[in-house]
Amino acid sequence: xxxxxxxxxALSTSTGSERWPVGRRTIGYGLLVAVPLLVGVLLLxxxxxxxxxxxxxxxxxxxxxxxxxxxxxxxVVGAAHLAGRLAVVLGQPQVIGEIVxxxxxxxxxxxxxxxxxxxxLFPPNVIGGINALAQLxxxxxxxxxxxxxxxxxxxxxxxxxxxxxxxSLLVPFVAGLAVxxxxxxxxxxxxxxxxxxxxxxxxxxxxxxxxxxARILTDLRMxxxxxxxxxxxxxxxxxxxxxxxxxVILLLAQGHGMVSLWRSLLLSTGMAVVILWPxxxxxxxxxRRHVRPGxxxxxxxxxxxxxxxxxxxxxxxxxxxxxxxxxxxAWPPDLPSxxxxxxxxxxxxxxxxxxxxxxxxxxxxxxxxxxxWGTLGTLxxxxxxxxxxxxxxxxxxxxxxxxxxxxxxxxxxxxxxRGLTELVVLGIGxxxxxxxxxxxxxxxxxxxxxxxxxxxGVRRLGAAPVHDPTG
Numbered sequence: 445x446x447x448x449x450x451x452x453x454a455l456s457t458s459t460g461s462e463r464w465p466v467g468r469r470t471i472g473y474g475l476l477v478a479v480p481l482l483v484g485v486l487l488l489x490x491x492x493x494x495x496x497x498x499x500x501x502x503x504x505x506x507x508x509x510x511x512x513x514x515x516x517x518x519x520v521v522g523a524a525h526l527a528g529r530l531a532v533v534l535g536q537p538q539v540i541g542e543i544v545x546x547x548x549x550x551x552x553x554x555x556x557x558x559x560x561x562x563x564x565l566f567p568p569n570v571i572g573g574i575n576a577l578a579q580l581x582x583x584x585x586x587x588x589x590x591x592x593x594x595x596x597x598x599x600x601x602x603x604x605x606x607x608x609x610x611x612s613l614l615v616p617f618v619a620g621l622a623v624x625x626x627x628x629x630x631x632x633x634x635x636x637x638x639x640x641x642x643x644x645x646x647x648x649x650x651x652x653x654x655x656x657x658a659r660i661l662t663d664l665r666m667x668x669x670x671x672x673x674x675x676x677x678x679x680x681x682x683x684x685x686x687x688x689x690x691x692v693i694l695l696l697a698q699g700h701g702m703v704s705l706w707r708s709l710l711l712s713t714g715m716a717v718v719i720l721w722p723x724x725x726x727x728x729x730x731x732r733r734h735v736r737p738g739x740x741x742x743x744x745x746x747x748x749x750x751x752x753x754x755x756x757x758x759x760x761x762x763x764x765x766x767x768x769x770x771x772x773x774a775w776p777p778d779l780p781s782x783x784x785x786x787x788x789x790x791x792x793x794x795x796x797x798x799x800x801x802x803x804x805x806x807x808x809x810x811x812x813x814x815x816x817w818g819t820l821g822t823l824x825x826x827x828x829x830x831x832x833x834x835x836x837x838x839x840x841x842x843x844x845x846x847x848x849x850x851x852x853x854x855x856x857x858x859x860x861x862r863g864l865t866e867l868v869v870l871g872i873g874x875x876x877x878x879x880x881x882x883x884x885x886x887x888x889x890x891x892x893x894x895x896x897x898x899x900x901g902v903r904r905l906g907a908a909p910v911h912d913p914t915g
Contacts, residue, residue, distance in 0.1 A: 482646075582768075587772040625638065633883075647686050652860075653864050653866060661858070690763070699878075719753060750771050861895045
């Protein structure tokens, strides 16, 4: 009886103490945590208001480099994640939301909604850090792109793949070249002319975003089918040729004479041969025979190789992303799964790429495009050229390769996705002075529209199951 009485007493005491546990804790947090914090903040604000004006500047982010950079990174990465999740819910790949986020955090939207916010959040001493992190994310991204290109080329190398790849590259390139000739006088940048501007425009319209395409195929559950494999092969093949062409265009834009141009091309060709032959063989031998799978040494070799090849290509006057792409082509594709560096480097790339999107967004102001019939006509012209040449050209190539009409049209729509790779190319062209700010903005809109229409267009054709963001 005594033990039962003690048990009942304990239960009644426990019930009494936990009858309003949430309410009591809330009151406790309010009185003992929130109120002291609020009082402390008010006291600090009062103290700041009474300081001498000469010392007020020390409280601005512009004079706190580390704090400003860390706060900017927190905002960028957090906003990119939320925007990416929203894009997935809307049936788009995550990178689309991140791209839109980057543009929105710049003068296009945020500065117009809250003037002064962009300058406060991204002061000059932060932009350099953001750009450095962006470049690091981009070289990891290009390394992964090179690896995926090797895998895709091994999966599908038939004649139909080559025909589709060449059609996807050449038809938009020639159309962009033809359109670019009359537009050069108005839209060429400081380093662009009647030769380099049309070449760059053709190159920009020829791009298919290989990583974004791979993500779209995964979302649509099409990566293992014939159409999916063909589109990945064609995108990898075409993008590799586009990067070679972009290298030549940049060399021409830098004012190289024919002798200097051939010297640079020979040096870059020599470096490509060295990376893709002896270094590739050496990597395969060392990683398969002398390095234990799953160790930190595998990742160290990858990071050192990516950084070294990127730095050397930059010293040769070629864009550093070319070196990272070449090293990705040279990395052995059939290592044990525990030695797969794509996972850690892919995570780093996805965390750092929002810095690139923000840097891109800070450099473009879509709201600053002049509202004129000339600008609207140019935008509609380039959008039509981009869509028609990709979709119809690849569709015709698919029909001539023996594919049915639906698969051919699906392939054409998939190849129309430009996404991240196109933004990288546009950023390089804009920074190099090949295109002016107005054409930079127009091509950015073309990139977003052509990528956004890919997934819904494929679903409309009935070539993929309906997107389920919870699946």
